[in-house]
Amino acid sequence: MNHFLAIVPARGGSKGVVRKNMRELSGKPLIGHTIDCLRLSGTNPRIVVSSDDEEILGWAALHGAECHRRPSYLADDESTISSVAVEVVRSLDWHGLVGVFQPTSPLRSPSSVRLALQQMESQKASSLSTVVRERHLFWLDETGTMSNVSPLFGSRVNRQFAVHKVLRETGSIQLVTSSALLAENSVVTANHSFMETHEAEADDIDTVEDLERVRRRLERGGIIFRVTANTLVGSGHLHHCLQLAEHLDRHEVLFLLKDCDEFAREMLGSRGWAWRNDPGLAGDWDLGEMPLPRVVVNDVLDTSAAEILSQRASGFRVVCIEDLGEGARMADWVVNALYPPQGTGYVGRVSTGARYATLRSEFHNLPAKQIPADGRKVLVTFGGTDPGNLASRVTRALAESGGFEVTVVLGAASTPFEAPPSVRVLSSVKNMAQLMFDSDVVVTAAGRTVYEAAAVGVPVISLAQNAREATHAHLNLDGGVMFLGLGVLVSDSTIVDTVGRLLGDRVLRAELSSRLKASIDLLGAQRIAAGIDQLLKGM
Structure with missing residues (x-):
């Protein structure tokens, strides 16, 4: 014997979303999600799909649901859920508990169906509907002209600390006894109960935007x-x-x-x-x-x-x-x-x-980098850990040679070192894109920092931390990178000479900058x- 009558109202027309009730989400139409939820609830419902549409009724019948052919006067935009429920109950001569489960709420869970039935019974209510608490600040416009507006909240505090008093009916689950429904012609009766549900189950599809939001949740x-x-x-x-x-x-x-x-x-x-x-x-x-x-x-x-x-x-x-x-x-x-x-x-x-x-997002949508005639600013950065301590070595070599404005960025887990007084030392930076943009040359390892420099368009001199890094595919002049080889095998004089030659050649720096920018499209x-x-x- 069926525990209750579960009505799934699914008319064919819809203003907000064309053919809404048959729109597919995760491989099945909206009505399919509601029917499956009811079957998985373990509550033994008598599932009846009420519709004026042949395609919907045909799909429902093929998938084992009972069909109720809705009269045309209950299939327009002004027809209410209550009037449809009364029609179905009368046509089936149903006596007992009635549930209305709108297919536009496909995220309801089987456990919520069970909990609603249990609450309805324990509270001896005549009707019940699911609600969520609105967590925004609401005002009541008494006249519709904003001449008499009053707050529906207490004090103005951050939402996570506020007491939320406004309830929104979800339309996901509505329960009512057949006697109360027929007596009051409404699924909301004088002896009404509310069940608060999780916000994740409260989505109601009225627009294409709603449909896409729910699609993302289901996927x-x-x-x-x-x-x-x-x-x-x-x-x-x-x-x-x-x-x-x-x-x-x-x-x-x-x-x-x-x-x-x-x-x-x-x-x-x-x-x-x-x-x-x-x-x-x-x-x-x-x-x-x-x-x-x-x-x-x-x-x-x-x-x-x-x-x-x-x-x-x-x-x-x-x-x-x-x-x-x-x-x-x-x-x-x-x-x-x-x-x-x-x-x-x-x-x-x-x-x-x-x-x-x-x-990272800081490397997107950057302005075009200007290449000055005389370059002096060198940024040294070898990642978050710098296992080869290359930052210390390169920084000291450049500082001792003179003629450069050196900034070194130390990674969060790299080994600290005492830099020469002329060197600006930074750590845990949050503005690497800006630092690169303000530099004329970047000296770095052979990893992803090269791609960051490419996005900025700042010329790069690269030293590999280890043999594996030395095999990276982006380390070539075609891509705008001056790769010197494995760091431990490159002499200090080679590093200093390369930096000096690059800073002294604006044409070369401009060419490398152009190649770097062309090598990456930021969509990875x-x-x-x-x-x-x-x-x-x-x-």
Whole structure:
């Protein structure tokens, strides 16, 4: 025996969104989300779709719902939910509990349906509707002319501290006894109850903008950024994933820290990202209620085959960043902005080059850099950790030679050193783009900082921190980079001479600046984020 009558009102017409009730979200029409929710609630409803539209009625019948052909006088814009509910109850001669579940609220959960029924019974109410609290400051315009306006709030405080008194009916769940409905001709009766629901379930689709917002919520998945950041490998992997996370924060994001120093935890904590330590190959990731589907992004240098096979066996789609290990060959997607293509044998897609370079927002939409005739300003920066202590060495060599205005930026986890008095020393900077823009030459490592300089258009002299960096694909004159080689093998005199020659040649600096700007289009983070979105949708 059915527990209650569940009416799904779904007329064919709609002003705000054409054919709204049959618009597809995540592979099924709006009415499908509501019908599935009712079936998953475990409440044994008698589901009846009320419509004037043959396509809607046909779809409902094919998917096992009972159909009620709505009369034309109840199919216009002025027809109320209450009048439709009365018509269905009378035509079915239904006695008992009635629920109205509008398909324009596809985010309601099966648990909310159960809770509403329980509250209706426990409070012995005649009707119930779901509501959310409005968290903005509302005013009541008594006349519609703004001549008599009064606040619907107490004191003006920040929203997180305010007492929110205004309730908004969601239309997601409305319950009423058949006797009260027929007696009062309304789904809201004198003995009415309210159930507050989570804001995530309160979206009601009236416009195309509403539809797209709900579509994004329904397509929300889980993204795990697995990163390595320490004094040996640097902080570039963490910064890279932080940039991607900002483009993907419509999904639930979690950082897994593999071989990370304390600065990585502090950085994530200060920015509000959730993190936990990587438990290793045999450990439990304990993802709790992270939504499905899920993608794991490995930015940990080279992965093993066992790592990637384990992730895929656990149901993840797998992305590997700057990965030259055997595991990368088994990933769904390999993104190497720094390395050239590495042969064949990959089971998934491989994307390489500057098109996939990611840059912070401060490096976007910069004005054109002017190249002065006489350059003197040198910016020295070797990343967040500088494992080779190249910043100290380059700074001292330039300062001792004289003739340069040197600024050195120390990374958050780099080793401090005592710079010569003539050198300006900065740390934990937040305005790297401005510092580069004000410089005539940047001396840096062979990682992503080169791409940052390219976005600014400041000529770059590059020294690799290690042999792996020396293989990066963007280290060439065609791209505007003067690459001197592995830092430990380059003499101080070579560094000083190269800086001096470049500062003394405006034509060369202008040419390198032009090549650098042409080498990058600043859309790398968006491309990677779009690719990850496609992986989630494909699941």
